[in-house]
Amino acid sequence: MSAPTEVEVGRAIGARVERKEDQKLLQGQAEWVDNMHVPGMVYLGIVRSPYAHARITKVDVTPALAHADVVGAWSGADIADEWQGSLPCAWLPTEDTNAPEHKPVAVDKARYAGDAVAVIAATSRGAAEDAAELVEVEYEPLPVVVDPEAALADGAPLVHEEFGTNRCYTWTLEEGEIDRLFAEADVTVSERYRQNRLIPNAIEPRAVFVTAIPANGEFTLWSTTQVPHIARVTLSGVTGIPEAKLRVIAPDVGGGFGSKLNVYAEEALALAVARMLGRPVKWTETRSEGYLSTIHGRDQVQEIELAATSEGKILAVRTKLTASMGAYLQLVTPGIPLLGAWLYAGCYDVQGYSFECTGVFTNTVPTDAYRGAGRPEATYAIERAVDALARKLGMDPVEIRRLNFIREFPAAIKAGLTIDSGDYDASLDVALEQAGYESVRAEQRARRTAGDPKRLGIGLSTYVEMCGLAPSNILGAIRYSGGGWEAATIRCLPTGTVQVLTGSTPHGQGHETSWSQIVSDRLGYEIDEVEVLHGDTAVVPLGMDTYGSRSLAVGGVALYYAADRIAEKGKKIAAHLMEVDEAQVDHVRGTFHGPETSITLKEVAFAAWTAHNLPDGVQPGLEETYVYDPPNFSWPAGAHVAIVEVDTETGAVELLRYIAVDDVGTIVNPIIVEGQIHGGLAQGVAQALYEEAIYDEDGNLLTGNMVSYLVPSAAEFPRWELHHTETPSPTNPMGVKGVGETGAIASPPAVMNAIVDALAEDGITDLDMPATPERVWRALEEARR
């Protein structure tokens, strides 16, 4: 890894600029929600159902109210009048989607272990928790269903009786003559995979803080959110606080991975309690409370079939998903599996495509976006199925991929979208060379011949994903309630510095650095002269926030265009000041060159501020906003290789090497890109080898804390070997694609394919994630039988 480079002003895109954010974070000066303290503040304590499914027959808060430090206590019924609407779900994929009412505090039924049943406000956090224990709740336990397939069976306990079924929706997509292609295929494979349920673990737990000016009916909500703008719109709907009276601030936010791309009960509760008491309110989850109240990810059963010729050419792919929604629909719960709907043929050219997804209610914590959201699932299924096809045909996994790659771009894929650009062979070439594919195969054979109980395996994942969410018209067509645009404002201040307002709200991604680089590159400011403002609806009114690897590919592009507008207006003023024709002026990175003289953008900004001498019709000030709606998704792709060692006596898997070759288009800051890939790989490998939220049949979360829910650390990983190929995206002028999720998308199948490869001669053809030592050992035991 090379050192950060000195940045030449105006040549900042692509430079290894150290993150501007880090000094503050490392020196403990970050502004976290939980650090906020104001006089008169009360703390919320939440009573949560210990039962996964139970009728609530009585809630008595009087013992809690008797606690000396308690200022309020409410059951779900007591507080019900505070709500004007349900907690929001912004994506009901079909007209007949069953969308249950979702109150911030349950009233007559708890539907998962962790569902809120009462809330306490107390003058200290300890008292809030003590008093929560005093609330007397009587439950009548009901039968529980946690498995999504079991939930669809006749007679399954109903999570929401009013629907008469646990089915939330079924969504389908079919292109091409699927039945014919399958009927005529030389070979087919039919695989069934399980997407283990995951618990997002942002380093900062969720926290909410509300201040109010009751006389004006004004509220400010500070939240550990990825989506302050979406939160403002939707929480206004939940609480009835007019949008104009609600300000939402996401100060420094310590990671989210999708778990903070949501609008939560506690945000609504804090607003409601602040309104009732006229006092500031704070709530901070503990880690184990978060496991019961913050969304989970994945949890799907995937059935995938491939139809192919005997040479290995894939003709068609047919997928059927059963996806657990959990007990309620959170912000985008039903849509998450559908974000992968177009990707189940991966980077392969097919003639027929069929996809069906059924969303199912279960007595579990709601699922929603988790790094990759839908695309890791799709990539996993196709990449494992392609390996299964190769095995069936006796082909090498490399060979079968090469045979099927999409090679002409832009590529209109059968599923119905258009891949902007790519070169899948190029990434695979680099990956194989870096891995030393042939020599790994040779060692693998040598170990087998020697009867070494430690087998070697090599696994590939050649992925493509769609991110940069998203063209608003497509979002509308798939029934998402919001848009996919992003806004950026550049405000050139009179004294030579510049403010950037971005609607894309960072929570660890380093926007302040990358955005400064873009402005430096386009307008000639020093990196340190750029101040990036974000995450406050009063400061940055327009925004669609951060998720789906959209920040750079949408928000960054908005900024790029805003810079063009600054240059355009600046040029008019510069020409006027130099007394030349506008057509004679050239703008190059912050300097306006006339035929004889030149003038800097900073001078222009000052002139625009004094407004003593502006051309006719030009308004004072130098500030421009651009709202960009992308015409297409962006399509990062690449080739990943995992090399594993499997101890056949204990079942232990060791990841020996991991090579990631990613094409994320133009790279603005390589340090940030590497960081994103490292983190994504860690989370993807975690899904493959370590993490799984396990419920028992009564709906108790057995992995309720970090002793049993196994988040790996650096000690579990090899040094990540990162390489890049680059095909700039033609969709946007910067050529950027997005990198936030690639690691998590690509890596699970690479690791699992490597394990299956290692154990192929032991008769193993499939393994579920996570491939824990016991699971591997059991598979081997079964195969030995």
Add this chain to the structure above:
Amino acid sequence: MIPAPFDYEVAESVDNAIELLGTREETKVLAGGHSLLPLLRLRLTRPSLLVDVGRLDLSYVRDAGDSIAIGALTRHHDVATAPLLQEHNPLMSFAAGLIGDPQVRHRGTIGGSLAHGDPASDLPAVVLALDGEIDIAGPNGVRTVRAAEFFRGVFETAVGPQELVTEVRVPKLIGDHVWSYLKFRHRAQDWATVGVAAVARRSNGGVADAAIALVNMGATPLRAGAAEAAWIAGAADPGVEADAKTEPPSDTNGSADYRRHLARVLVRRAVEEAEAR
């Protein structure tokens, strides 16, 4: 994750600690806090008073003639790095170096590790295999308990409510000793799914005084008697009966069956590793 209310006192001396422990029901010693605090925060234990023994002068590793004496408040890190142990009982220091992560090893103490009585902990099995001795101070003075009598059940030891572990002694491994400690865990920082401490003296081309103790194979650390006998007898695979008379738990880290299997594999490997030393 906020503990229920409790009082807190700092003990000035061992006697003072014992006195404070007797002032009411449900008192608890606080040492490194790395087992106790998680339980407090989850409200799984609700003592009325914590007696912090952290300032007592009980952190040391000393030469005690035939044995090495380790003060109850000695941190795992200090056990792992003490030159006296590395020289005279490397099994002990090696195993301590595998506990948790660096943060845990800099806070957790050997006294707490033994007194907590968690069968998944590393040092209890090691001290059992070494036939160590534990000093327990109480209102009537100090008594010494052999490791084999110390561990009584899950979170149950010979330490009474008004007692304090003050010192642990493990023998110097004099002569030609062989040893191994194998800890099978999923992540580096985890407790052992199963652990094996094996130690023996080379004798006449084979071994004598073989001791094998198992981590997490029952309610307490357990000696694997059949495996010890097999080792002494020079069996080709001394692990075959390693799980005899064990009652391993089933949890999300492994079923009882899997643990039995692991014990058999790990004992064989531990013996191989010990003999290769």
